[in-house]
């Protein structure tokens with residue numbers, strides 16, 4: 001996955017205005033903060049424009065990739081839904097606006113809530129240089145852990161909170177999630193929550209999922225059911241999205257790899273159910289000659305399936321399966337060789 005070209009160039013413009021050494025130092029301390037799971041709070045703590053620019057180069061593409069991947073899975077389950085309004089809480093530089101507009105070009109108006117003035121300034125500049133389609137964007141500087149500010153924004157078709165719940169004090173999270181859900185349009189709205197793909201990030205998403213189901217929400221993605229989450233202690237449900245690293249990104253990260261895999265946990269809850277899926281692929285499929293091993297989450301819980309070449313239909317589906325994608329065949333009902341006609345062509 002790649003950033004829109006105009007956005008990538010706008011980020012490079014921002015970065016080029018910073019002294020190179022300050023940018024490199026900021027990128028190094030940001031990486032260390034993310035490894036220690038302090039996230040963008042460190043951007044807040046480091047009072048420098050270089051830290052914001054380093055965030056734009058090294059983190060913005062990753063959150064864009066994760067958001068786009070998560071929202072795309074929700075769209076698959078509600079293909080006829082055409083949201084027009086977006087409310088994004090903890091917007092940072094407005095990444096959700098680009099990702100959501102790429103997934104739903106029907107979006108027309110976005111309200112972005114953010115407390116850090118420097119993030120808002122960065123976002124305003126990037127949005128001016130690389131407008132996301134026909135989306136009209138307005139910002140509001142507010143602390144989302146206590147309110148949305150006045151006047152209360154009208155309910156939005158799509159409400160999002162990405163990589164910000166983990167920066168909200170634990171004691172405030174349930175209230176924030178309740179307010180995010182209440183901010184969705186009552187007939188057809190949806191709420192997307194994304195967090196780092198770590199045990200701590202997943203724990204936040206799992207609690208949010210329980211809370212939303214108790215409030216009457218339907219889960220669009222990733223879960224194929226609304227039963228208790230079957231993930232055992234010590235394990236965590238997360239997905240990975242591969243994204244291209246720009247040259248500047250590679251230089252600041254001091255790595256040669258032209259890509260990275262962003263790990264994320266998420267849940268998308270909606271007022272209306274989506275078309276059902278049989279199961280979700282919850283790890284990277286492992287492919288051997290003539291067989292594919294899939295780890296699936298389905299209505300019976302977590303299951304490992306081995307699909308062999310002789311199961312022609314299932315084998316084709318298994319070769320197309322990606323970590324995070326929906327699995328189309330009912331688990332346990334994949335036809336075996338004796339149910340299929342003729343020899344395999346694969």
Ligand SMILES: C[S@@+](CC[C@H](N)C(=O)[O-])C[C@H]1O[C@@H](n2cnc3c(N)ncnc32)[C@H](O)[C@@H]1O
Pocket residue numbers: 039040060063064089090091092093094095096113114115116119142143144145161162163164167168
């Ligand atoms: C890691 S950034 C993520 C930005 C964006 N949502 C994304 O996914 O790219 C988290 C953002 O949430 C903002 N944030 C965290 N807690 C907040 C709060 N209580 N009120 C408003 N903004 C907050 C931070 O200032 C930061 O810009």
